[in-house]
Amino acid sequence: xxxxxxxxxxxxxxxxxxxxxxxxxxxxxxxxxxxxxxxxxxxxxxxxxxxxxxxxxxxxxxxxxxxxxxxxxxxxxxxxxxxxxxxxxxxxxxxxxxxxxxxxxxxxxxxxxxxxxxxxxxxxxxxxxxxxxxxxxxxxxxxxxxxxxxxxxxxxxxxxxxxxxxxxxxxxxxxxxxxxxxxxxxxxxxxxxxxxxxxxxxxxxxxxxxxxxxxxxxxxxxxxxxxxxxxxxxxxxxxxxxxxxxxxxxxxxxxxxxxxxxxxxxxxxxxxxxxxxxxxxxxxxxxxxxxxxxxxxxxxxxxxxxxxxxxxxxxxxxxxxxxxxxxxxxxxxxxxxxxxxxxxxxxxxxxxxxxxxxxxxxx
Amino acid sequence: xxxxxxxxxxxxxxxxxxxxxxxxxxxxxxxxxxxxxxxxxxxxxxxxxxxxxxxxxxxxxxxxxxxxxxxxxxxxxxxxxxxxxxxxxxxxxxxxxxxxxxxxxxxxxxxxxxxxxxxxxxxxxxxxxxxxxxxxxxxxxxxxxxxxxxxxxxxxxxxxxxxxxxxxxxxxxxxxxxxxxxxxxxxxxxxxxxxxxxxxxxxxxxxxxxxxxxxxxxxxxxxxxxxxxxxxxxxxxxxxxxxxxxxxxxxxxxxxxxxxxxxxxxxxxxxxxxxxxxxxxxxxxxxxxxxxxxxxxxxxxxxxxxxxxxxxxxxxxxxxxxxxxxxxxxxxxxxxxxxxxxxxxxxxxxxxxxxxxxxxxxxxxxxxxxxxxxxxxxxxxxxxxxxxxxxxxxxxxxxxxxxxxxxxxxxxxxxxxxxxxxxxxxxxxxxxxxxxxxxxxxxxxxxxxxxxxxxxxxxxxx
Numbered sequence: 143x144x145x146x147x148x149x150x151x152x153x154x155x156x157x158x159x160x161x162x163x164x165x166x167x168x169x170x171x172x173x174x175x176x177x178x179x180x181x182x183x184x185x186x187x188x189x190x191x192x193x194x195x196x197x198x199x200x201x202x203x204x205x206x207x208x209x210x211x212x213x214x215x216x217x218x219x220x221x222x223x224x225x226x227x228x229x230x231x232x233x234x235x236x237x238x239x240x241x242x243x244x245x246x247x248x249x250x251x252x253x254x255x256x257x258x259x260x261x262x263x264x265x266x267x268x269x270x271x272x273x274x275x276x277x278x279x280x281x282x283x284x285x286x287x288x289x290x291x292x293x294x295x296x297x298x299x300x301x302x303x304x305x306x307x308x309x310x311x312x313x314x315x316x317x318x319x320x321x322x323x324x325x326x327x328x329x330x331x332x333x334x335x336x337x338x339x340x341x342x343x344x345x346x347x348x349x350x351x352x353x354x355x356x357x358x359x360x361x362x363x364x365x366x367x368x369x370x371x372x373x374x375x376x377x378x379x380x381x382x383x384x385x386x387x388x389x390x391x392x393x394x395x396x397x398x399x400x401x402x403x404x405x406x407x408x409x410x411x412x413x414x415x416x417x418x419x420x421x422x423x424x425x426x427x428x429x430x431x432x433x434x435x436x437x438x439x440x441x442x443x444x445x446x447x448x449x450x451x452x453x454x455x456x457x458x459x460x461x462x463x464x465x466x467x468x469x470x471x472x473x474x475x476x477x478x479x480x481x482x483x484x485x486x487x488x489x490x491x492x493x494x495x496x497x498x499x500x501x502x503x504x505x
Numbered sequence: 506x507x508x509x510x511x512x513x514x515x516x517x518x519x520x521x522x523x524x525x526x527x528x529x530x531x532x533x534x535x536x537x538x539x540x541x542x543x544x545x546x547x548x549x550x551x552x553x554x555x556x557x558x559x560x561x562x563x564x565x566x567x568x569x570x571x572x573x574x575x576x577x578x579x580x581x582x583x584x585x586x587x588x589x590x591x592x593x594x595x596x597x598x599x600x601x602x603x604x605x606x607x608x609x610x611x612x613x614x615x616x617x618x619x620x621x622x623x624x625x626x627x628x629x630x631x632x633x634x635x636x637x638x639x640x641x642x643x644x645x646x647x648x649x650x651x652x653x654x655x656x657x658x659x660x661x662x663x664x665x666x667x668x669x670x671x672x673x674x675x676x677x678x679x680x681x682x683x684x685x686x687x688x689x690x691x692x693x694x695x696x697x698x699x700x701x702x703x704x705x706x707x708x709x710x711x712x713x714x715x716x717x718x719x720x721x722x723x724x725x726x727x728x729x730x731x732x733x734x735x736x737x738x739x740x741x742x743x744x745x746x747x748x749x750x751x752x753x754x755x756x757x758x759x760x761x762x763x764x765x766x767x768x769x770x771x772x773x774x775x776x777x778x779x780x781x782x783x784x785x786x787x788x789x790x791x792x793x794x795x796x797x798x799x800x801x802x803x804x805x806x807x808x809x810x811x812x813x814x815x816x817x818x819x820x821x822x823x824x825x826x827x828x829x830x831x832x833x834x835x836x837x838x839x840x841x842x843x844x845x846x847x848x849x850x851x852x853x854x855x856x857x858x859x860x861x862x863x864x865x866x867x868x869x870x871x872x873x874x875x876x877x878x879x880x881x882x883x884x885x886x887x888x889x890x891x892x893x894x895x896x897x898x899x900x901x902x903x904x905x906x907x908x909x910x911x912x913x914x915x916x917x918x919x920x921x922x923x924x925x926x927x928x929x930x931x932x933x934x935x936x937x938x939x940x941x942x943x944x945x946x947x948x949x950x951x952x953x954x955x956x957x958x959x960x961x962x963x964x965x966x967x
Contacts, residue, residue, distance in 0.1 A: 161761040161822045164555055164635025167616030179821060201641060202634035204552045204759055208545055211761075211823075342633050343614060351641045 145183050148221040152186045158205060158213050165199045168342035170332075170497045171219070172199070177500060187229075188313035190222035191486075192493040194339040196357075197347035197426050207425060220428035227434075227485050230312070232304035239481040244433025247441060250478050255470030262466055272459045278389060281465055284382060294476045301480035302488060309489050315496045325498035332498070333491045336361055349421045360414030364442060365487075367407020371449065374401035390456065401449065408446030412439045438483035444471045511537045512966040513959070514673060514686035516660045516726055517693035518542065519551035520636075521930025521951035521958070523643035525690040527611055528959025530650045534966050537684065538652055539675050541659035541693070542721040546757075547640065549694040550718045550902060550931065550947065553759045554636035555619065556629040557608070557952060558945035559601040567615045570627040574598045580628075580943055588739075588939030596911050597937055600953045605630060608952055612642035624789055629945040636948075660726060663689070665733045668923040688962035691915075692930040692955060695903035696724020697744055698756060703900070706742035713805035715749055715899045720756040727907065727932050735923065736908040736916040739935025745942050746796025749899030751806055752824045764894050765819040767795060768864065768882050770811030771853055772896075774802040777836065777845035779853070784871065784881035793942055796898040807896050808839055810850070813888040818864060826892035835891045854885040902947065906935035913958035925965050927958035 144150040156175050159165065166172040171193045178185060197216050205211035228240035239246045262281050278287075318326065332338065336358050339346050345355035378397040381387040391398045416439050419432075448468035455464055479485070513529040515522045518540025530536045540547050560574045577598045581589060609615070614633040618626035625631075632639040647654065655677050662674040673684045696702045698720045703711040716722075731737050753762035768788050772795075773779055781798050785791055799807045810832075829835035836846035853875065860870035862884055870883045907928045908916040915923040930951040938946060 157821065157825075158761055158823060161820060162635075162759075163619045164632075164638075164760075166619055167631075167633045179817065198634060198638075202638035204635065204637045204757075205761075209757065210754055342638075352645060 144186070146222075146225060148218065148225055149183050149186050151218050152190065152222050153181050155213060155215055155218055156181050156186075156189075158211060159215065162205075164204075165202060165215075168198045168202070169194065169196065169338040170494070171215070171338075174497055174500065184312045184314050186222055187226045187309070188315075188493055188496060190219040190226060191309070191313075191489040192338075192497055193219040193223065194336065194490070195220055195346075195426070196339050196341045197423070198341035198353075200423075200426050201347045201351040214425065216426045217428060220426075220431070223486070223489075224428055224431040224434065226309070226312075226489070227483070230305045230308040230485070230489070231481055232301050232308065236481055239478075240434065242433065243431070243482065244437040247434075247437040247474070247478050247482055251441060251444070251471060251474035254474040254477070255467055258466040258470040258473070259463070262462060272462055278461075278465055281462060282469075284388065287469070288379070290473070291476070294473060298476050298479045302485070305480055305485060306488050306492060309492055313493070313496060315492070315499075318495075322495075322499055325502050326495055328498040328502075329491060329495040332494050333487075347423075347426075348418050349423055356414060357418050360411045360418065362411070363407040364411030364415060364439075367404045367409075367411050367446065368442065370400045370404025371408060371445070372404075374398075374404055398453075401453065405446050405450040405453070408442055409450065412443035412446065415439050416443070434483050441471065441475045441478070441482070445475055509682055509684050511535050511684060511686045513537070513688045513690065513962045514539070514684055515690045515692060515959075516673070517549070517691065517930065517932075518654070518656075519548040519692065519694065519930060519951065520554070520640070520643070520948055521932075521955035522690070522692035523548075523640070523647055524608075524611075524952050524955030525692055525927070525929050525959035525962065526647050526652045527643065527650060528956045529688075529690075529963040529966070530647065530652050530959075532960060532963035534687075534963045536647075536652045537686070538647070538654045539658045539660055539677065540654065540656050541725075542656065542719060544656045546719045546721055547644070547656060548637070549722050551640050551951070552637045553718055553757075554632070554639070554945075554948050555760070556625065556631040556945040557604075557948035558629050558943060559605045559949060560598055561602060561605060564627075565605075567617050567630055568627060569618075572628045574602070577601070577628075581937070581946070584941035584943045584946075585937075585939050586941065588941075589937050593909075593911060594937040597950065597953045600957070601949050604949070604952050604956070607956065612646045613639050614642065625944055660693075661729075663729055663733055665735075665923075665926070668734075668917050668921060668926075670923070670926050686925075687966035688925045688927065690913075690927045690929060690955075690958045690962050691726050691730060691907065691932055692928065692951070692958070693726035693932055694722045694724070695744075695905070695931045695934075696722065696727060697900045697903050698722040699724050702728075703744065707800070710800055710805050713897060714746070714800070715751075715753050715758065715762075715897050716756045717747075717749065717758060717762070717899045717901050718756070722902075722931075724903070727905065730907055730915070730926075730928075731918075734918050735926070736918045738906050738908040738933070739904040739939045741905040743905075743940070744903045745793060745901040746800060746898045747792050747901065748795035748799050748807065748809075748896040750822060750824050751895035751897040753897075753899065758823075758899070761823040762899065763792075764809060764822055764896060765792070766809055766811055766815065766894065767792070769815035769818055769884075770809050770886065770892075771850070771879065772807050772809050773841070773846065773849055774807050775804055775841065777841045777849050779849060779877060780807075782877045782880055784879040784883055789944075795896070796900070799896055800898040805897055808841065809894045809896060810835070810846075810886065810891065811893075812886045812891050814884060816892060822894075824894075826894050828890050828892055830889045830891070832886070832891055835893055839893055839895065850886050853879070853883075854887065857883050857885050901942075902931055902934070904935045904939060906931070906933045909933045909936055909954070911957075912961040913954045914961065925962075927962050929954040929958040 199215045205213040231237045339358045345353035452464040512534035513536045515526045515538045560577045616633040658677040660675040664672045749762045833843040836843040856872040856875035872879045913927045915926040
């Protein structure tokens with residue numbers, strides 16, 4: 143017996159797929175399936191998080207809808223995956239945040255922005271929001287800013303770690319050993335290249351049976367844009383504390399250079415992903431979780447947009463509001479990470495690691 | 506521009522049809538493809554295929570070793586027991602060599618042989634993602650080249666005079682039209698889904714047949730062409746029949762309803778009696794006789810019975826086996842006579858001679874003094890739980906076709922060749938495959954003759 147209808151349906155699909163096997167060259171999910179004959183909930187959650195949703199198996203399957211066998215692997219695994227994010231979330235009483243996730247993320251974001259605006263106003267006088275001059279730290283001292291974000295990051299790291307622990311235990315994986323290093327390296331390569339979002343080599347399938355590689359490109363822009371922004375922030379801290387060079391920076395200095403490049407990625411990437419999401423064949427989507435999917439993408443887009451706007455309009459009267467907006471969005475993004483689609487990256491990386499280990503074990 | 510005038514009309518929408526359409530379009534002709542099935546079911550049996558048998562000189566990324574033309578011919582001769590046209594078959598085999606490259610150029614991708622199919626790793630090229638993926642790639646290429654494709658658009662009649670097809674009547678997107686094509690390629694499959702037609706030769710038992718492919722393989726085009734004076738080829742009564750799970754849907758159950766466990770147990774009919782040597786030969790060489798064997802049993806049903814020893818020795822299939830702790834209880838669940846099944850199993854068990862079981866070789870586990878015997882892999886059914894799969898004949902394809910020459914040109918019943926009518930795929934497979942089957946050969950026939958038909962049709966349409 144399975145814990146949910148979605149898991150029961152996923153189990154039914156493993157029976158169909160394991161007696162067919164035509165898709166085994168498309169991605170990691172089907173070879174992982176073939177290593178098993180019986181599937182408990184943990185196995186199914188592992189497969190669901192291994193699936194990148196490229197859609198190739200849907201357009202290639204002779205039994206996909208409207209066939210009476212109704213084999214829809216991308217959709218069912220998306221549903222199981224979404225359920226698993228909720229089940230692994232820590233602490234447990236926050237799991238319902240996944241139920242209406244788009245709404246939850248919006249509320250967190252709006253509240254965060256409001257608190258920053260209110261904070262600036264209460265801390266100083268209201269006029270401070272609209273003075274120009276381009277100095278962030280007049281609005282909020284650097285140490286306070288750093289302190290707030292360090293605290294939220296610490297909480298997020300703990301919550302994400304606990305969530306990952308729940309996932310890792312559920313899928314029945316063991317602790318990593320020294321001999322697993324090549325597998326870990328393999329997983330890093332597979333994750334960073336989105337190897338399994340390529341539909342078996344020609345690109346993923348989105349609106350129909352014509353493959354494109356757009357989603358992979360947009361995801362790369364988003365992910366590497368995010369990492370560049372993160373690097374920009376880190377570089378800023380190094381400049382500030384170690385080199386005693388406080389902001390603002392010139393365009394050619396690392397914080398600005400990395401942040402600009404990252405910001406462009408973090409704007410172009412999410413827009414592309416959103417467009418692809420709304421063009422996607424509805425039958426392949428877990429439509430119940432559209433709010434979670436779009437909520438997270440929108441948060442990333444807002445991060446990119448507000449950051450770039452802040453940089454461009456730093457010396458105008460809009461700076462105060464924009465700073466509050468940007469800090470509020472970034473704060474909300476980090477705070478909501480353990481309860482948003484952000485977790486997909488962690489669990490997928492874990493699943494890829496597990497898969498690499500299984501493959502090396504000689505199955 | 507006259508929308509009803511076209512250079513090459515292709516009737517059908519599977520591998521052969523698309524290869525013909527692409528080849529003709531690449532030769533610069535305007536091409537219209539009319540597929541009778543809706544888009545999802547396009548391509549007939551191609552959507553259920555997974556590989557193609559082509560001759561090749563050396564191992565490749567996906568093939569483990571060479572497969573010479575002579576070896577291919579030997580295999581074909583063996584499976585057809587000589588029911589083939591040597592000149593035509595050798596022509597096809599020779600052209601199967603460049604086919605691997607050509608089909609790759611049309612967007613089709615390959616992968617190493619699938620799990621559980623190691624025996625085909627040297628001879629057969631497996632499509633990445635299976636037959637529907639292969640079809641999708643061909644359609645995509647055809648569309649990019651400017652081939653016009655219509656679904657739900659059956660061809661209803663041919664106006665043929667003196668071996669010349671003057672026009673074709675079709676219902677295209679719901680509208681009756683008369684298409685004047687300079688050349689016509691018929692690649693519309695066999696008649697395996699036409700139960701009435703099957704009953705002409707098989708009688709009422711055909712009502713109990715299951716059809717492994719789509720309900721659209723009705724043979725309407727084949728029938729019309731034969732009526733209009735095209736010469737037939739091969740045995741009109743025969744079809745390729747295997748034993749598949751009796752719980753499969755009437756149509757389109759495909760590969761996942763097959764059962765590979767006959768050699769591990771015994772097979773009984775509805776009277777709980779055995780009727781054939783289950784261990785006569787390796788399964789890949791014998792699976793194709795079991796459809797016919799079951800078709801000859803009362804009510805066209807049989808049951809594969811095995812025990813816990815064998816459960817994990819074969820590929821899983823869609824439906825779980827019927828399970829019971831005793832043979833008598835198993836019989837009840839199958840609605841067979843408990844006494845009769847118990848007696849059959851006891852008789853079988855008593856006749857099993859000790860041996861060393863090895864399902865990868867002809868082992869020495871056999872029965873003695875039993876009729877029919879089980880010549881290999883005979884082990885007593887003694888380890889509960891006991892399992893059973895009900896099986897029925899599953900029809901894959903039919904052999905009757907239109908006679909063609911090396912240019913894939915249809916031959917006339919009164920002698921001579923049709924001027925502008927070509928055939929490719931299952932509708933003419935009987936020319937080279939008059940009996941039996943070898944994995945992947947249907948796709949070879951489709952691709953090779955599809956390409957020939959397309960090129961010859963294009964030449965004629967100049």
